[in-house]
Amino acid sequence: MPNEENIIISLDVSTEDEARKIFRLVGERAKLYKVGLQLLTSCGPAIIHELSAAGKDVFLDLKLFEIPNSVASAVKAAGLHGVKMVTVHAFGGLDILRAAVKAAEPFPDMKILALTVVTSLQDADLKQVGVQSSVDEQVVRLAELADIAGCHGVVASAHEAKILKKKIRPDMFIITPGIQLEGEESTDQTRVTTPRKAFEAGATHIMIGRSITKADDPRAVFDRVCAELGV
Structure with a gap:
């Protein structure tokens, strides 16, 4: 559970x-926060240290896609900042x-997650860049x-999660973005679902x-998600 x-x-x-306002309003119940390109580019690594100082774990979502040496150097830097999870784009090979994975070895608490296909893409988008397989097949x-490669987990939508449970090691994480609550308006993400269904x-x-x-009341929304999950 x-x-x-x-x-x-x-x-x-x-x-x-x-x-800062969000993680203070949500309160103690929330333990894990994602810092992505938008926030890291704006604030730099200071926000990682502030979250860590507040007792939070940081998932650094950089979707690294570079030559192996550059990716390894970025993973090492993330480890030195105390990051718990970092994403690498699986399209890189x-x-x-x-x-x-090798660069993460000195940091046993840090997990390498492979991004598969972002949740805004559909089959037609893949075909535009010469990928003839469907999104499901590509994921x-x-x-x-x-x-x-020995990654600790993958990032994939809930639509592929059921398939992946049978395809990858049972100890691998399956991190699912594209989560929306019942009744919310659609966004730029297309492969979405609710917390419970995920x-x-x-x-x-x-x-x-x-x-x-x-949300006007982030804590109330977090509590609603927890209630939906029976947490």
Whole structure:
């Protein structure tokens, strides 16, 4: 069964003040926060240290996609900052994934997660860049690559989670973005689902962003998610 530590709050905001306001309003129950490109580019690593000082774990969502040496150097830097999870783009291939896993070895608490296909993409989008397989097929292929490379988990939508449970090591995380609450308006993400359905599909963690960050009462929304999950 999931608990609060399986719920990742995506701090998709642009300033330290916005981020600080969210994690203070949500309170002690939330343990794990995602810092992505938007917030890191705006604030730098200071926000990672502030979250850590507040007793929070940080999921650094950089979707690293570079030559293996550069990826390894970035993973090492993340480890030195105390990051608990970091994403590497599985499209980069085995050498990049293996370089990330190797670079993480001195930091036993840090997990390397392979991003498969972002939740805004559909089959037609892949075809535009010359990928003839469907999104489902591509996610499975990239997840299997991550398994071979020794990654600790993958990032994939709930629509693929059920398939992946049968395709990758049972100890691998399946981190599911694209989480929305019942009744919310659609966003730029297309492969979305609710918190409960994500876990029922096989997710080990969910990432929830705008539902909380745009709410007047972020704590009430987090509590609603917990209640839906029976936490």
